[in-house]
Amino acid sequence: MITPVLQIENLTVAYRRGGEWLEAVRDVSFHVHAGETFGVVGESGSGKTTLALAAMRYLGENGAVKAGRITLAGRDLLALSPVEMEPVWGKQIALVPQNPQSSLNPSMLIGEQLAEVLRHQFAMDAVEANRQALDWFERVHMPDPDRVANSYPHQVSAGMQQRVLIATALCTEPQLLILDEPTSNLDVTTQAVILDLVRELIRGRQTAVLYVTHNLGVVAQVCDRVGVLYAGEFVEQASTRELFSQPLHPYTQGLLASVPLLGETKEKIHLWAIPGQIPPLGKLPGGCVFRPRCGLAVQICETQPPLYVSGLKRVSRCHRWEEIQKGEVGDWRVPTVSKVSAPGEDERRRLVLNLDALHVDYPQRPSLKEMLRHRPARKVSAVRGVSLAIPQGRTVGLVGESGSGKTSLARAIMGLTISSAGSMELLEIPLPASLSQRDLATLRHLQMMFQNPEEALNPFLTVGETLRRPLIILLGKSRAEADREVADLLQAVRLPASYAARLPGQLSGGELQRIAIARAFASNPALLICDEPVSALDVSVQAAILNLLLELQAESGSSLLLISHDLAAVGYLADEIAVIYLGSLMEVAQATDLFQTPYHPYTEALLSAIPLIDPTAEQRPIRLAGDIPSPTETPTGCPFHTRCPRFLGEICQKETPPWREVKATSKRYYCHIPEDDLRAVQERLPVFGQPLTG
């Protein structure tokens, strides 16, 4: 029997809050062998980061291991004092943290942040350490290592910062590498590059890897075995392949069924929303922790289930796992016909919003020299000539990475940022660029909901006050009428009427987003702009919010402009999708057509960068070089030419591409390459629209 690199047995970790010990991780056991990648997947509050830090014995002042064993290559880590842990940290166990920006020291040169590890761990002299630091930067494919080594963290992109942290973690060749959500704040194309890098570096190094994440796609693509963590307990552990093909715990099933797969649409499938929310620390239900949210809960679930051995090397903490395995209960991911009917294509619909060649520029402050020489003022072009129409009752998705101008476009439509050129029409009436020139009727028809409900709702107003305002101000209702309607609104978003008296601080993230939705729909707007409506929420809560948006839209007939970086979610919810890059639209198509060849090369790269929630899927790696250019120096010709994997040559650099219409589809794209040439080199990406099991 080979000793695993990391072995954790019956681990219980607790935090002290106000004199009380609250268990964040309970009775967790797993091991990671050399050369193996073990994934811990869980939502926020599941205890996954606690678990990762406990494995390093780094719990802070108020955390403590209450029970269990942690051994590193046979050595009992819990027996070591904090001082004795110092030689273990960095040398034997290394961490790649979340949030690369804040995990690097802001006032220290990047090269030094790696070199200090080499000097300390290997007693190298400064010259040798600096040389090897540069070697490591090359090994993580850092563009221009010399320059990066002599930069401060804020001067390089998030992707490069994460490369620095990966190099720093790996430079001591540790036995155990812990990755804590290393890509969760990165753009999807950068994430793909970083995941490639992680896979490349751990292959052939015999490093044991503990990979902590909430992203099911990343787990499917990176991990060999997975443990699913819920409210501090492992509810299931299996090989990645088995877990994704046949989950044996209702929570795992629910997680997989609540995420739309790439290419799935609202017409084909109804998302499974897990009811309720993760219980907060210290308020755990008795018996099975998942019982209050579980559709399969029966009497026996009131006793705590043991870890049932449910197969070779797999366990499930569900009393009913055998029934699930036989398919007797837990009919998950059944393609239910949703209430949403496909809108008739030929039907001429009234345009709710029409944008024509809209530009948004942010002027830059000129330097003294520029002022003296009367140079024209520099500007940042955030949106460059976007034309887009949104018909009544339909949903248009706007997809782009950070810095693509999608939020600037939304702000310009809302009048929060004044567009610098082009025209806008709302309900076929010209829409003034500035908010101050819009009347109440216009404001009433144009509403927006934001990514982070905790910041978007006024913490000092009760839910009732928040919901009453649009009714009184925009619809001119009396106070009594408004109060009555608040109850209806709460009911529409499935919240009890008593919530009207609550303050935002007393609600969970999912509940807050429901309030934000209720507020946005209160004035019955013609157009609702949703800026990343679910990306701040936990996976198991997202589906409920997406379903709610769909339902309320069907009832009210409002149009939605859905802004997101998540192509799968947009593909699910939207009727039409626009892909934006550096302020220009690259491709516009009906949702069903977008996932068919030919794609715009940028769309192709985006699609191939998304980690598919299926470990058996073969993805063609198309990776983008470098980072998105700064908006101050937008490339000439085609804006995408600096990173385009299908770059033709001079024509892409010099000439702006034409809009091409793809025959017999709704797709049009902005590229020099003709339709047939693209089709010849592109492959249809796998598993689109196909449920994982049968």
Place this chain on the structure above:
Amino acid sequence: MSRYLMRRLGFLLLTLLLTSLVVFTITQWLPGDICRVILGREVGENALEACRQELGLNRPLPFQYLSWIGKLLTGDWGLAFSTRSLIFPLVMDRLGNSLMLALVTLVISVPLAVTLGSIAGLNENKPVDGTISVFSLAVVGLPEFVTGILLIQFFSFGLRQRGLPALPASSALPPDASFLEALPMLILPSLTAMLVLLAYIVRLTRAGVIEELKRPYVRTAVLKGLPRRTVILKHIMRNALLPTITVIAISFGWLISGLVVIENVFNYPGLGRLLVFAIDRRDLPLIQAVTMVTVLGFALANLAADLLYALLNPRIRFG
């Protein structure tokens, strides 16, 4: 960086211009006739007129302002009414004394305050932290004339009564005293000023350390396996001290001209006492000169604070 520097210098000049206008205007508006103040009540109208002519008080205000500024810049600061002596050497002498006192105060208090603040911050909510915080707050609550007199009682009279070498109770420097000669006289006023500054710098350092300790980069540094000392000194302190350094630089301005009470308690011939003296005698040219020097001191301290901050914080270096 040069662009940043130019902008800050521009702001500095603007500040000086505005304050000079204010100082000039206020002294113009003060009730009473300067010549009557100089010559006394009993003098005739002719003598007054001659005096006004001589001082240029009959010319239009903009001319008066420009000539005042011009003389200020060329070092021709004129005579003080009250002492009939040249203002420039007088102010410069007092400025020198004030700088000496400020410097000694900073040298004593900054290392102590930063060390105490860091210890408190690194041991947040532990007994050490509580003791340091309570002590520094208790001290700042006492007015300077109380702490000053207590210090004199103890270090001067108390020690002398026991026949031990004692510090001088009065800090009335002889003219042209060298720094070394002055040093024993500087210690007690410096300690008094330190007690005022201490709590402020301690609290700020403590808050800075506590805030930095929570940042993820500290965890990164610890988990690199670096010794705790390296993590604290190399990683945490540089970031934690940023706000503290700014405040220290700004407090330099206060030390130069704001120590009126302390200078009086110890009879120390600094700028603060000179200003009180000038106001007492309604000596307008002297008031104007001391005020302008004070403003310049504050402005330079502020500039130094901004530049130090920019130098130590790479994130705004190219701002």
